[in-house]
Amino acid sequence: MTALDGLPPMSVEPGAELREFAEEMRTLFLGLDAPAADALAARCTPGPEACADYLSAVRIPPWEFVEALLDVLPDAPDRPDVRERLRRSRLAALRVAPPIGWAVRQIEGQLHAAEREVQEADEEAEQAERELARTRPTPAAPDTTGTPGAPADGTGLAQRTALLAEKAGQARERSARAAARRDLMRRQLVLVEGQQGTTAAPPAPTGAAAAEAGGDDPLPKILLVDDRPENLVVLEALLGSHGHHLVSATSGPDALRALMEPDDYAAILLDVQMPGMDGYETAAHIRSRARTRDIPIVFVTAIGSGPDHARHAYAAGAADFIPKPVDPWTVRAKVASFVELHRARRTGR
Template identity: 85%
Template sequence: MRLVTALDGRPPLGVEPGPELREFAGELRTLFRGLDAPAADALAARCTPGPQACADYLAAVRIPPWEFVEALLDAHPDAPGRPEVRERLRRSRLAALRVAPPIGWAVRQIEGQLHAAEREVQEADEEAEQAERELARTRQTSAAPDAPGAPGGSGAPDPSADRTGPARPADLLAEKAGQARERSARAAARRDLMRRQLILVERQQGTTAAPPAPTGTAAGETGEAGGIELPKILLVDDRPENLVVLEALLGPHGHQLVPATSGPDALRALMEPDGYAAILLDVQMPGMDGYETAARIRSRARTRDIPIVFVTAIGSGPDHARHAYAAGAADFIPKPVDPWTVRAKVASFVELHRERRG
């Protein structure tokens, strides 16, 4: 398999790529041609859904995910030591995405969440490591022979050694490290989820809709298809027109859609919680809002593990994201909703639901 020799023989595109995409693909081709044959073939073999995708990326048919660009840079003999090349490609790719119909906005949105999760993993790991270093020093100091309160040591006993009194510094540091590690694990799970969603968005590139429903499933059909139980998606929004939009986006793609127009309606729908892959939950609702509804769902043993995706118009910045995650959300979708973002996010939770069941 040698893709370089086939690049100039690509068939004409149905839609002429813009100058941004042509420039970006040209930079990728220059780097790709600098690889030896084994490295080029190995890179192509890693592409999803197959090696042909690599040829599409290089021929300006499709915009590659950033992971492909990083893999190309890592495989190139010169590029890894030149950070300016990585930055130029990042800007060039973003320029192509800004004008690329129809998935560009979805990619940028999910990549933003991915990078936020990666930063949180790094920050939480650093906090945990610092607490663990301080804990090690505290234990060494406490174990020193001349430390106050140590066996044979000088000075009065340390009152914090009394387990019935205030928490000892070592206990506080251990708790701090444990909490940071838990936060890192949760952020890492979100990072892995966003990576899965980027792959699902990228598969929609060049199409006008999400992937077709499972084999044997008619559009909008509910129940079972071909002996396979269709996953249920609970849609919660107090505005009927918003439910209509979500149903139009997701209905033809092999899901059982269960609408609810309030928090209490959602809780009633979850009285039989089996089969739910995700809950798309509006935040701003009269009476019981999305946060309270999520708390009620999380308080029930049979529903606490169903992923909640907040659909919110109140913002998508870091503060709103932290609020959503602290309230028990597995993900969030800003309003107005982007069709490809919604489809990819729901598809990722459906995949995870089937993996858990299968």
């Protein structure tokens, strides 16, 4: 039986938006030949059954699935109207899909911002490298005239060469940091998407399952920093039952004292707006210490989540940020992604 033969009937429970989106994708999918349909289903996570869920309006697929479907259609890549219609239809389904749709849209927004930054930084680096190649004289034809707009003497040429090389290097570093954030957001989307159809995030493994998953490793430590106790209560309620060792601090100095403990932390959730030492200053102190500078900092902020705020957060040393009021699914997915990275570093995988 092929993926085309095994499609279940459309779910009777979804709202009109999700049903409309699923029906559009289903029509396109049924236009594939059997090998293409099977290959697309095999690419789904966690397995081919996810493809059936997407096409029967049980779950909302990640945008990557839609892109993969369009890529295997013979004429869809040349029809931007199809892509745009599906994008709008999916967003409409996400807007009315409680409670997980907001988390998906939030993380996807951060993912697309990271992708744009990678592209912009790569373009800037490539431009600098092209200028650098034109500026450097070849052994067979030494530069005697200089490049347009640049000094003709050897000292000026050397300075321009050094500046262009520095500019290209900085752009490549910015691209690498944005690519790391892009990969992180992709993993967070997988973690969020895997929670569809549940009323809460999956509980942490216990007993034999926990021993198999973590061995003798202690529970991952998460430092929560907020000057308002009610905000700490919310975060503790969201994360406390999911296999984390939570440590709370109500100020920047308290957070720095907590970080003097010998055990390492998987992540720090750090409020930005605090009296006295705010989140940015606290992050600067954390980054200045050799033993804590590599702990991922996630700013929790009510200031905003636009591009300017995001750039400020990343420039201050944040690995990620969560806008307030916090979304439970977003918080759990982001913390889970950093716990995965922490465990991978500890085990050397």
